[in-house]
Amino acid sequence: MILVLGSNGQVGFELTQQLKAAGIAHDRLLTPKREQLDLTDLKKVSTYLQQHQPQVIINAAAYTQVDKAESEPALAELLNHQLPAVLADYIQQHDAYLLHYSTDYVYAGQGDHAQAEDAPLNPQSVYAKTKRAGEKAIRARTEHAAILRTCWVYSARGHNFMNTMLTLAQQRGALRIVNDQIGAPTSASFIAQISRAVLDKKLTGIYNLAHGGETSWYGFAQAIFSEAHALGLLTKVPSVTPIPTADYPTPAKRPLNSRLDCSALQDALGIADWPHWRSGLTNEMNRLKQQDVKHVSV
Numbered sequence: 654m655i656l657v658l659g660s661n662g663q664v665g666f667e668l669t670q671q672l673k674a675a676g677i678a679h680d681r682l683l684t685p686k687r688e689q690l691d692l693t694d695l696k697k698v699s700t701y702l703q704q705h706q707p708q709v710i711i712n713a714a715a716y717t718q719v720d721k722a723e724s725e726p727a728l729a730e731l732l733n734h735q736l737p738a739v740l741a742d743y744i745q746q747h748d749a750y751l752l753h754y755s756t757d758y759v760y761a762g763q764g765d766h767a768q769a770e771d772a773p774l775n776p777q778s779v780y781a782k783t784k785r786a787g788e789k790a791i792r793a794r795t796e797h798a799a800i801l802r803t804c805w806v807y808s809a810r811g812h813n814f815m816n817t818m819l820t821l822a823q824q825r826g827a828l829r830i831v832n833d834q835i836g837a838p839t840s841a842s843f844i845a846q847i848s849r850a851v852l853d854k855k856l857t858g859i860y861n862l863a864h865g866g867e868t869s870w871y872g873f874a875q876a877i878f879s880e881a882h883a884l885g886l887l888t889k890v891p892s893v894t895p896i897p898t899a900d901y902p903t904p905a906k907r908p909l910n911s912r913l914d915c916s917a918l919q920d921a922l923g924i925a926d927w928p929h930w931r932s933g934l935t936n937e938m939n940r941l942k943q944q945d946v947k948h949v950s951v
């Protein structure tokens with residue numbers, strides 16, 4: 654039995670779809686939604702685990718609202734730290750396997766080099782600190798777990814930078830976008846695809862997982878608008894002005910360097926051809942078009 658937590662989220666949804674498409678039978682896949690299992694109720698989570706006895710848990714659930722976490726630290730702590738601890742206890746006691754996700758925000762995020770898994774850590778925000786605490790809780794309890802640190806996740810479906818940009822382009826003719834935070838936009842479907850390979854190999858340990866290449870949020874926005882326009886999803890491209898992070902204050906502090914060195918995961922999975930973030934964007938844009946999501950215009 655495979656249990657997917659957060660199956661309605663960006664990564665959880667894609668992974669569930671891919672597992673179904675790969676032939677995992679419905680009765681081998683548990684995908685409880687929030688209404689069926691509130692993950693803040695840790696007693697209920699433990700009871701659920703005892704009842705269903707999953708051999709594999711994929712924890713794609715998390716408190717992911719980075720800025721809101723600053724004013725809801727207890728909730729972020731519960732979902733990002735205490736929940737993974739409960740899952741890891743179960744995994745260790747039942748000789749099961751856990752696939753969990755973390756974030757590039759756990760790194761110090763300085764300099765301009767891609768950070769490998771052993772790069773200095775310095776989580777700055779409530780979100781980042783609780784995600785790091787979740788990693789530590791898992792590592793302290795079990796070795797039967799893979800933790801994938803990913804970054805800048807987006808998908809044709811869900812709340813994310815790409816969809817926000819497409820909505821804003823509909824409402825405004827000009828946008829100001831941060832250009833000094835650098836990372837690789839990473840599609841949820843790519844994360845799901847790699848997650849399946851990780852599951853197949855039952856990899857353990859901490860690995861970075863992001864698309865290849867790098868850009869800024871400004872560069873990502875420009876690419877979104879140009880691809881959307883070329884596909885007829887946008888009738889007019891808004892003008893975009895690059896601004897420094899200092900000019901766009903947010904409640905949560907974010908690292909400037911989100912570059913992730915993914916060579917350890919690449920080697921562990923034997924994947925020579927690691928896709929660039931631009932190809933991920935093209936895929937997601939084509940999916941948006943195929944879904945015939947409303948054409949947006951300015």
Ligand SMILES: NC(=O)c1ccc[n+]([C@@H]2O[C@H](COP(=O)([O-])OP(=O)(O)OC[C@H]3O[C@@H](n4cnc5c(N)ncnc54)[C@H](OP(=O)(O)O)[C@@H]3O)[C@@H](O)[C@H]2O)c1
Nearest residue numbers: 659661662663664687691692714715717754756803804806
């Ligand atoms: N998004 C990013 O840019 C990003 C970057 C780096 C790392 N990550 C990590 O990648 C993983 C997946 O992220 P994502 O973007 O796919 O997340 P997401 O789209 O925000 O999905 C989170 C999921 O958690 C569920 N959830 C939250 N609170 C819950 C509760 N109390 N009870 C039941 N379910 C609850 C949500 O349920 P509902 O659908 O009902 O709300 C949703 O399905 C997370 O570990 C995240 O920290 C994400």
